[in-house]
Amino acid sequence: MFINCTTFDDDAKSASADNGMPTLRRVKISSEDFYKLRGSVDTVRPLVESVFDDIIDALVKPLTAEESSPPEGKDEKEETAGVTVTAESYPAAAEEFNRVFLDNRWGDGLPMVPPTPERVKWMLSGTKRKPNEVLGKINPKQGTATIEKIAINAVMAGAKPEYLPVIIAVIEAMTDDEFDDLHVLASAGSFNLLTIVSGPIAAEIGMEANIGFMGHGWRANNTIGRAVRLSTLNIGRTWPGKNDMALTGRISPHTFFTFSENADMSPWEPYHTGRGFKAGDSCVTVGSIHGESQLNHFYGGMIGTWTAEGILDRMVEDLVRTGRRGYFMWGTKGVGKYLGSGVGALNHMIILFPELAAEYKKMGFDQKGLQDEVYKRTSIPYDDLNPAERKSLQTAIELGVIPTDRKEVFTTALKTGGRVPVLIAPEDLHFFVAGGAPGCAFSFNYYRIPPYNKTALMTRRITGATLTRAGKLE
Amino acid sequence: MSEQTVKLELLNPRGMVEAMPVSAPNPRVADLAGKRIGLYWNSKPGLDNFYKVFEELLKERYPTATTTWLRGAFLIRDDDADAWLPQIDTFVYGVGD
Numbered sequence: 001m002f003i004n005c006t007t008f009d010d011d012a013k014s015a016s017a018d019n020g021m022p023t024l025r026r027v028k029i030s031s032e033d034f035y036k037l038r039g040s041v042d043t044v045r046p047l048v049e050s051v052f053d054d055i056i057d058a059l060v061k062p063l064t065a066e067e068s069s070p071p072e073g074k075d076e077k078e079e080t081a082g083v084t085v086t087a088e089s090y091p092a093a094a095e096e097f098n099r100v101f102l103d104n105r106w107g108d109g110l111p112m113v114p115p116t117p118e119r120v121k122w123m124l125s126g127t128k129r130k131p132n133e134v135l136g137k138i139n140p141k142q143g144t145a146t147i148e149k150i151a152i153n154a155v156m157a158g159a160k161p162e163y164l165p166v167i168i169a170v171i172e173a174m175t176d177d178e179f180d181d182l183h184v185l186a187s188a189g190s191f192n193l194l195t196i197v198s199g200p201i202a203a204e205i206g207m208e209a210n211i212g213f214m215g216h217g218w219r220a221n222n223t224i225g226r227a228v229r230l231s232t233l234n235i236g237r238t239w240p241g242k243n244d245m246a247l248t249g250r251i252s253p254h255t256f257f258t259f260s261e262n263a264d265m266s267p268w269e270p271y272h273t274g275r276g277f278k279a280g281d282s283c284v285t286v287g288s289i290h291g292e293s294q295l296n297h298f299y300g301g302m303i304g305t306w307t308a309e310g311i312l313d314r315m316v317e318d319l320v321r322t323g324r325r326g327y328f329m330w331g332t333k334g335v336g337k338y339l340g341s342g343v344g345a346l347n348h349m350i351i352l353f354p355e356l357a358a359e360y361k362k363m364g365f366d367q368k369g370l371q372d373e374v375y376k377r378t379s380i381p382y383d384d385l386n387p388a389e390r391k392s393l394q395t396a397i398e399l400g401v402i403p404t405d406r407k408e409v410f411t412t413a414l415k416t417g418g419r420v421p422v423l424i425a426p427e428d429l430h431f432f433v434a435g436g437a438p439g440c441a442f443s444f445n446y447y448r449i450p451p452y453n454k455t456a457l458m459t460r461r462i463t464g465a466t467l468t469r470a471g472k473l474e
Numbered sequence: 475m476s477e478q479t480v481k482l483e484l485l486n487p488r489g490m491v492e493a494m495p496v497s498a499p500n501p502r503v504a505d506l507a508g509k510r511i512g513l514y515w516n517s518k519p520g521l522d523n524f525y526k527v528f529e530e531l532l533k534e535r536y537p538t539a540t541t542t543w544l545r546g547a548f549l550i551r552d553d554d555a556d557a558w559l560p561q562i563d564t565f566v567y568g569v570g571d
Contacts, residue, residue, distance in 0.1 A: 001567070003569075004568075021498075021499065022496065034520070038520025041523045043523075044520070048524055049531065055528070055566065059502060059503065059506060059511075059564050059566070060502050060506060072493065072496055074493050076490065076492075076493075081486065082484050082486050084482065085484065086481045089479070106486075116482060116484060117483060142491060145489055152485045152486070152487045153487050234487040335516065335547050337547065452549070
């Protein structure tokens, strides 16, 4: 039997059904009481006493006929092929459409564009891929993502057909068998999604990469992100407080964080070249990031003076602080199926403004060179580590949390006179160039291994475009 | 009442969800006396205190019952489940949420 708080009751019920055991017995405890009283045995005692008999009953009371033979699940096909609304005028019909969709939890709370067959056909003109092509499943309900469903949601988001191949590539990444979309879409931790477009398609479709690139006013940035939001909401079937338990909501909830590299001003090759793609390709990189205030600012900008070395120092300081804080969890298996999942070592997505990247280039660094330099600078003297940190890192080697190909680095480092990395590998630093002049440098981070799958950072090539010169590849 | 003049046909944005095989919970134990009860904890704070009180109350009512704390991932790992199965007769899964 399963114990859950009242706040999570819908979520627990939904998860039981999603995992094939709809009649799993659950005992609810009051959220109001549990979170307040759980801090000690004495304070939580009255709450346990109040539900003790219910727990015992759940363990020993024979299953009812209904519990023993839960009805077979049925494919939840679309309730109807669609919906028809009628009204006296177009504004009234549009209002009614928005009401019906939001009442059905098919919307995100902002007014949407009606997904009529004509409009969806227009959206599909942006890709040569077939409408019935299946990309994969979206959590938590494992809804099937097809090109057509993504196009419907893209229409609702207000996107244009030339954006569709980018949106498709994001969903392709999120539905990859190895990508953890569950944590970012459903976790109480208010985690969030970062999408960065690199390569020539970004400028061609009008993505903003200059001053204000993470803000409002940019139809491509904003509606690509919104189409991803609506697609995940409708295909994966999430809803706030029901099975998307983000306590504060997810900041920038309607569009996530969606922008492009500034190819015009960047002194480097696009980010995706470091991930095995060609410079001329157009790609999306999709990554989960910590929620709420987990943006780390390294400055730049126009108020204070800055130097490339000074910003590097701030970056190193932050990486050491956040990395070392996680050392104590490196020596655990993690919270999921894969070793080190959801705890310990981090990935860092670091956004550099073009002038800063140019300075680093003058210093002789490309992205790979900067990765190696920062990795070196963030290593900590072994002799400075406390016994608990040393033990945790040693356990991480023994458990295999530190992967085989990095074992020697850490084994060598964990000795008197050694320097111990705060990151598993230099490749866990991801440098993007975005923003204008002046700009600022900042980063997001997230678990190197997420809780529910192998990775939450993936780069996919954009394909199948029909309306742009870039992204046409099959 | 005015004649309705605008009609919008709208496509459904939701993805199809395929039915998955359904399982029933295992039959219950008839009584907890002498039984080995697993208490699963995913390490979220506070559930340990909850379980400590639960163990005390259990001992009072079923002095011959024993408890085993099972500590693991958010979703129980298959290898953990295989290892624990021979050690318990029934179990409680609690999360700190």
